[in-house]
Amino acid sequence: MPVFVDTLRDIVGSAHCLTADADMAPFLTDWRGRYTGRARAVVMPADTAEVAAVMRACAAAGCPVVPQGGNTGLCGGATPLDDGAAIVINLSRLRRIRHVDAANNAITVEAGVPLALVQAAAEEADRLFPLSLASEGSCEVGGVISTNAGGVQVLRYGNTRELVLGLEVVLPSGEIWHGLRALRKDNTGYDLKQLFIGAEGTLGIVTAATLKLFARPRCAVTAWLAVLDPAAAVGLLARLRGVAGDRVTAFELISRPSLELVLQHIPGARDPLDRACPWYVLTELTDTQAGSNLATLLDAELEQAIADGAVLDGTVAATGAQASALWSLRENISEAQKREGVSIKHDISVPVSAIPEFLDRASLALQACHPGIRIVAFGHLGDGNLHYNLSRPSRDENATFIARTEEVGRIVHDLVHALNGSISAEHGIGQLKRELMPRYKASLELELMRGIKALFDPQMLMNPGKVL
Amino acid sequence: MPVFVDTLRDIVGSAHCLTADADMAPFLTDWRGRYTGRARAVVMPADTAEVAAVMRACAAAGCPVVPQGGNTGLCGGATPLDDGAAIVINLSRLRRIRHVDAANNAITVEAGVPLALVQAAAEEADRLFPLSLASEGSCEVGGVISTNAGGVQVLRYGNTRELVLGLEVVLPSGEIWHGLRALRKDNTGYDLKQLFIGAEGTLGIVTAATLKLFARPRCAVTAWLAVLDPAAAVGLLARLRGVAGDRVTAFELISRPSLELVLQHIPGARDPLDRACPWYVLTELTDTQAGSNLATLLDAELEQAIADGAVLDGTVAATGAQASALWSLRENISEAQKREGVSIKHDISVPVSAIPEFLDRASLALQACHPGIRIVAFGHLGDGNLHYNLSRPSRDENATFIARTEEVGRIVHDLVHALNGSISAEHGIGQLKRELMPRYKASLELELMRGIKALFDPQMLMNPGKVL
Numbered sequence: 001m002p003v004f005v006d007t008l009r010d011i012v013g014s015a016h017c018l019t020a021d022a023d024m025a026p027f028l029t030d031w032r033g034r035y036t037g038r039a040r041a042v043v044m045p046a047d048t049a050e051v052a053a054v055m056r057a058c059a060a061a062g063c064p065v066v067p068q069g070g071n072t073g074l075c076g077g078a079t080p081l082d083d084g085a086a087i088v089i090n091l092s093r094l095r096r097i098r099h100v101d102a103a104n105n106a107i108t109v110e111a112g113v114p115l116a117l118v119q120a121a122a123e124e125a126d127r128l129f130p131l132s133l134a135s136e137g138s139c140e141v142g143g144v145i146s147t148n149a150g151g152v153q154v155l156r157y158g159n160t161r162e163l164v165l166g167l168e169v170v171l172p173s174g175e176i177w178h179g180l181r182a183l184r185k186d187n188t189g190y191d192l193k194q195l196f197i198g199a200e201g202t203l204g205i206v207t208a209a210t211l212k213l214f215a216r217p218r219c220a221v222t223a224w225l226a227v228l229d230p231a232a233a234v235g236l237l238a239r240l241r242g243v244a245g246d247r248v249t250a251f252e253l254i255s256r257p258s259l260e261l262v263l264q265h266i267p268g269a270r271d272p273l274d275r276a277c278p279w280y281v282l283t284e285l286t287d288t289q290a291g292s293n294l295a296t297l298l299d300a301e302l303e304q305a306i307a308d309g310a311v312l313d314g315t316v317a318a319t320g321a322q323a324s325a326l327w328s329l330r331e332n333i334s335e336a337q338k339r340e341g342v343s344i345k346h347d348i349s350v351p352v353s354a355i356p357e358f359l360d361r362a363s364l365a366l367q368a369c370h371p372g373i374r375i376v377a378f379g380h381l382g383d384g385n386l387h388y389n390l391s392r393p394s395r396d397e398n399a400t401f402i403a404r405t406e407e408v409g410r411i412v413h414d415l416v417h418a419l420n421g422s423i424s425a426e427h428g429i430g431q432l433k434r435e436l437m438p439r440y441k442a443s444l445e446l447e448l449m450r451g452i453k454a455l456f457d458p459q460m461l462m463n464p465g466k467v468l
Numbered sequence: 469m470p471v472f473v474d475t476l477r478d479i480v481g482s483a484h485c486l487t488a489d490a491d492m493a494p495f496l497t498d499w500r501g502r503y504t505g506r507a508r509a510v511v512m513p514a515d516t517a518e519v520a521a522v523m524r525a526c527a528a529a530g531c532p533v534v535p536q537g538g539n540t541g542l543c544g545g546a547t548p549l550d551d552g553a554a555i556v557i558n559l560s561r562l563r564r565i566r567h568v569d570a571a572n573n574a575i576t577v578e579a580g581v582p583l584a585l586v587q588a589a590a591e592e593a594d595r596l597f598p599l600s601l602a603s604e605g606s607c608e609v610g611g612v613i614s615t616n617a618g619g620v621q622v623l624r625y626g627n628t629r630e631l632v633l634g635l636e637v638v639l640p641s642g643e644i645w646h647g648l649r650a651l652r653k654d655n656t657g658y659d660l661k662q663l664f665i666g667a668e669g670t671l672g673i674v675t676a677a678t679l680k681l682f683a684r685p686r687c688a689v690t691a692w693l694a695v696l697d698p699a700a701a702v703g704l705l706a707r708l709r710g711v712a713g714d715r716v717t718a719f720e721l722i723s724r725p726s727l728e729l730v731l732q733h734i735p736g737a738r739d740p741l742d743r744a745c746p747w748y749v750l751t752e753l754t755d756t757q758a759g760s761n762l763a764t765l766l767d768a769e770l771e772q773a774i775a776d777g778a779v780l781d782g783t784v785a786a787t788g789a790q791a792s793a794l795w796s797l798r799e800n801i802s803e804a805q806k807r808e809g810v811s812i813k814h815d816i817s818v819p820v821s822a823i824p825e826f827l828d829r830a831s832l833a834l835q836a837c838h839p840g841i842r843i844v845a846f847g848h849l850g851d852g853n854l855h856y857n858l859s860r861p862s863r864d865e866n867a868t869f870i871a872r873t874e875e876v877g878r879i880v881h882d883l884v885h886a887l888n889g890s891i892s893a894e895h896g897i898g899q900l901k902r903e904l905m906p907r908y909k910a911s912l913e914l915e916l917m918r919g920i921k922a923l924f925d926p927q928m929l930m931n932p933g934k935v936l
Contacts, residue, residue: 103702103821104852105709126710148655159653162630175912182819184851185627186890187616187666188897188909189935190917194662198655215713234571241573242594245683245756246714288713289765297757351650353571383652384572422654429656441656444643448924449658455919467657 004061008043008087011053016044016093027068027088028080031135035076035431038084039066046093048110048168048176048207054089055205056174064464065089065172067201069143070114072135074347075430077147077200081465091142094207100125105213106165106182111142111206118211127213130157134331142206148198150426155382156249156286157214159426160197166210167193172203172457182210195452200428201463203456217249217286221294222323223302225314226277231356233281233381236310240283243301247294250284251382252330253355258378261336262329269329272315281381282330284323333378334387341398343376343391344405346412350421352384358419359386365411366390370401385425388412413440429467437468472529476511476555479521484512484561495536495556496548499603503544503899506552507534512561516578516636516644516675522557523673524642532932533557533640535669537611538582540603542815543898545615545668549933559610562675568593573681574633574650579610579674586679595681598625602799610674616666618894623850624717624754625682627894628665634678635661640671640925650678663920668896669931671924685717685754689762690791691770693782694745699824701749701849704778708751711769715762718752719850720798721823726846729804730797737797740783749849750798752791801846802855809866811844811859812873816884817893820852826887827854833879834858838869853893856880881908897935905936 009017018024019041027042029035040063045051058065064086068078071090080086094110097117101107102125109118115136122129133139133151143149145167149160157163166181179193196203227233233253240248256278262269285294298316305311317323337343350358359377366373374393379386390408392398401408413423417440424433437446446468453460453468477485486492487509495510497503508531513519526533532554536546539558548554562578565585569575570593577586583604590597601607601619611617613635617628625631634649647661664671695701701721708716724746730737753762766784773779785791805811818826827845834841842861847854858876860866869876881891885908892901905914914936921928921936 101819101821103706104819106819148659150653150655154652158630161659162626171912177912177916178910179913181888181890183817183888183890183893184622184820185618185817185848185853185893187618187892187894188890188901189905189913190667190671190920191616191629191662191665192913192916194659197659199658203658215709217713238571241683241756243757245685247756288709288715289711293761349651349653351569351572351574352652353569380653385653420649420651422649422651422656424655425651425653426655433656437657442646444639444645445647445657445660448645448660451923452658452920455923456916 004057004063005041007057008041008054011057012043012045012050018042027071027090030076030079031072032074035079037080037082039080039086039088040084042088042090044090044093048094048170051089051170051205051207052174052176055170055172058087058461059172059174059459062459063087064461066463067091067142067146067205069111069140070135070138072139073143073147073430074427075432077428077430077466078143079431086464089205091207092140097121098208101182102127104182106210107213108180108208108210109141110208111140113141115139115141115144122213123216126216128216129211129213131160131163141209145197145206145209146199146201147428150380150383150385152250152252152380154380155251156246163212164193164197164209165212167196167206168208169196169204169206172459172462180208180210198428200430200467202453202467203462215288217288218290219292219294220284220286220323221298222284222317222326223298223314224272224326225281225283226273226312227279227281228312229279229356230359232310233279234352234355236281236305237352237382239305239310240301244285244297247285247287248283249286252282252379253381254280254282254330254378255376257374258333258376259329261340261376262332265336265339266332269332272326273313275313277312282326333376337376337389341391341395342402343389344402344408346388346409347425347427348388348412348416348421348423349383349385349425350416350419352381354419354421355381355384355386358415362388362412362415365415369411431466434467472525472531473509475525476509476522479525480511480513480518486510495539495558498544498547499540500542503547505548505550507548507554507556508552510556510558512558514561516562516638519557519638519673519675520642520644523638523640526555526929527640527642527927530927531555532929534931535559535610535614535673537579537608538603538606540607541611541615541898542895543900545896545898545934546611547899554932557673559675560608565589566676569650570595572650574678575681576648576676576678577609578676579608581609583607583609583612590681591684594684596684597679597681599628599631609677613665613674613677614667614669615896618848618851618853620718620720620848622848623719624714629662631680632661632665632677633680635664635674636676637664637672637674640927640930648676648678666896668898668935670921670935671930683756685756686758687760687762688752688754688791689766690752690785690794691766691782692740692794693749693751694741694780695747695749696780697747697824698827700778701747702820702823704749704773705820705850707773707778708769712753712765715753715755716751717754718750720750720847721849722748722750722798722846723844725842726801726844727797729808729844730800733804733807734800737800740794741781743781745780750794801844805844805857809859809863810870811857812870812876814856814877814880815893815895816856816880816889816891817851817853818884818887818889820849822887822889823849823852823854826883830856830880830883833883837879899934902935
């Protein structure tokens with residue numbers, strides 16, 4: 001349909017309408033390299049009006065659309081299917097920071113602004129935009145909203161959903177919904193923006209957002225603590241929050257095998273403690289008050305916790321460099337695991353109180369079927385969210401093991417489901433987990449979701465083959 | 469249709485199916501006495517299964533339904549229309565606290581539990597449920613969720629929407645949606661619960677909710693501060709948050725005329741300061757750490773603010789009794805105004821940064837049309853939410869003035885709209901503001917809302933004549 005592509009070219013300019021295979025290639029494969037699709041064109045509009053015009057053209061032609069931001073998603077949600085029927089609308093050129101309103105603690109940015117630039121703009125206004133992810137240098141606002149991204153500070157500041165005040169969205173019809181409100185309170189009917197957050201581009205295209213800002217932390221203290229088991233970690237979280245409240249900004253759980261992988265594969269990594277312990281907590285407390293007593297507060301509580309056995313051992317970073325070294329142990333787990341070889345990954349959540357039971361039961365069930373399995377469990381304990389990754393120590397055995405991904409996943413996900421948890425805590429559904437939905441969602445809920453999909457996107461143009 | 473009412477009686481028992489006028493009367497008039505409706509019956513089911521059975525019977529008979537909680541709403545949202553076609557389903561007997569999970573900072577309660585009992589249950593678990601409203605003794609969980617209630621701590625903890633982790637809802641078909649999740653992270657499709665929050669019972673009946681809990685504050689400091697104008701108040705908010713961050717739990721603006729009404733009508737009320745000032749801020753800082761330096765922190769900042777003229781005068785409560793006295797000045801404004809006579813009330817919000825402009829321009833516009841008008845402006849400045857109430861000093865003039873409510877409201881609401889604000893910040897739409905919706909909502913947005921309504925409630929049974 002060359003006429004159709006000409007229409008798109010007329011809207012965005014030929015430099016921004018890619019059709020050659022080599023030009024399109026980077027936009028047709030996902031970040032992990034797990035999915036590769038095809039597309040009629042990759043279109044890069046300059047602003048909301050161009051997005052709307054492209055969308056109108058697609059609606060008229062019945063052409064499916066895959067919205068795409070920084071293309072850093074982990075579930076194939078921004079990769080087109082391989083039928084080649086769709087176009088990709090990449091939002092990266094919508095890169096304006098439209099408005100910073102420090103007195104209202106709000107910032108309005110376009111969909112293509114990388115997360116790190118939002119953080120920087122907030123900092124320039126002496127504010128904090130707290131969302132923080134591994135991919136923050138390249139992921140973009142539209143993507144983090146469409147996947148309701150999480151990260152390491154959800155415990156304190158919430159997921160992306162809780163950081164969104166308003167949205168501007170191009171609907172599948174090509175109409176623009178102007179919902180860029182900057183209000184803390186607005187009770188005038190259904191809160192439509194909530195539907196687009198986390199919808200992975202299946203209901204419309206987020207083109208801009210008004211986001212919440214916060215007071216900037218002026219001091220931080222970071223500690224690496226050894227505990228006997230996950231139950232002790234859960235107890236420690238409640239204990240720290242009891243005194244420090246929401247100063248507890250991060251609370252990460254790390255199993256000994258996770259740390260060992262880092263020590264083995266990442267140059268310069270060293271065990272912060274003298275003796276090996278089965279589980280660790282990496283916690284960070286922050287405060288907006290420069291002269292706060294954070295360190296004293298933490299020291300006092302830890303002294304007590306060590307005295308009564310709740311904490312086995314621990315170290316509090318004395319300098320920023322020490323704190324970074326502790327954090328890099330946590331942040332390098334995925335990289336270390338990659339160097340070790342392929343593994344079966346899960347991104348699950350359960351109520352925080354159910355984390356110990358999940359870990360116990362999952363381990364028992366998996367060891368029973370796969371003796372010698374290596375469990376690399378770590379993640380955002382404070383959010384009930386674990387990255388629960390599985391492999392076999394020897395490469396040969398591992399290849400056989402990986403072939404049984406589906407069967408292994410079922411053991412993990414069935415248990416998560418039994419504990420009222422989620423099979424996708426922060427990464428979304430995309431293509432990766434779409435087929436799991438009927439097993440773990442009530443049919444009533446899926447039916448309502450399909451109804452919403454049909455209401456917003458009656459032609460079924462938006463991001464086909466994703467989520468539902 | 470006596471057969472139909474018999475069916476209802478069979479489900480809930482005759483003691484809980486009221487049909488006599490005298491028995492039904494308390495459920496047919498709203499709290500402010502502004503709306504009175506009629507109903508075929510007032511039905512009080514005991515549990516979710518009974519709610520579902522009643523709803524199924526209504527769906528089969530095509531009988532409209534008005535869900536009702538503590539009946540404390542301010543917009544007539546829980547009062548049936550006067551056509552007498554509907555039944556009222558009052559949820560007050562769904563009064564179980566199902567589960568308190570302190571380690572997960574979550575509580576699961578049924579719709580009929582009064583807000584104050586949720587607060588008490590949280591406290592018993594050494595946690596805080598932060599939602600706090602004037603009606604907390606009688607309003608119920610289902611109602612606060614259905615109206616997305618706000619209150620005095622939104623600044624710190626958010627509206628009801630931000631406090632809800634999961635919902636159980638009886639749909640208009642009588643099916644039960646089991647969405648009682650207790651997860652901080654769950655990215656598996658559209659977040660359906662968001663649609664029921666703030667829907668004022670037009671999409672289904674909330675029968676239970678899982679709500680977030682927080683660490684309990686162990687100390688608080690309360691201050692009454694005089695400032696020159698609203699711009700100074702907005703500046704002071706940013707300044708306090710800059711050092712104290714989210715310790716700033718409440719930040720209320722009070723105009724001198726608002727205080728004067730209280731001093732005049734409320735026995736025992738006294739001006740906390742020696743001289744009259746045009747505007748006041750009532751602020752409260754709280755901390756989870758018992759031995760925190762809150763008072764020192766506030767004192768130091770205020771000393772500085774007074775020195776550079778940002779604050780004119782002020783007093784920090786030295787005792788709990790003094791703090792209560794300051795709070796009662798704020799909380800008695802509505803009561804004092806009631807004693808003064810009828811007034812035209814508005815519950816509006818704008819971005820916090822636009823509050824000074826709103827107050828200036830609204831005052832100019834209103835004084836131009838209605839010289840001598842008395843403006844009683846106060847509210848949750850930190851949320852951009854003002855209660856903006858208008859009257860004339862003499863009773864005779866006031867009667868004439870009240871007759872022009874619609875015209876006066878239009879001046880206020882048009883300005884709010886021009887400043888990208890909301891005509892209903894925290895009270896909702898109900899019957900009161902339903903007819904204003906087409907003026908202030910884009911038709912595209914109303915159309916999507918109507919689509920959602922038709923999707924969830926194709927028979928249009930749920931709370932007719934409300935919101936849309």
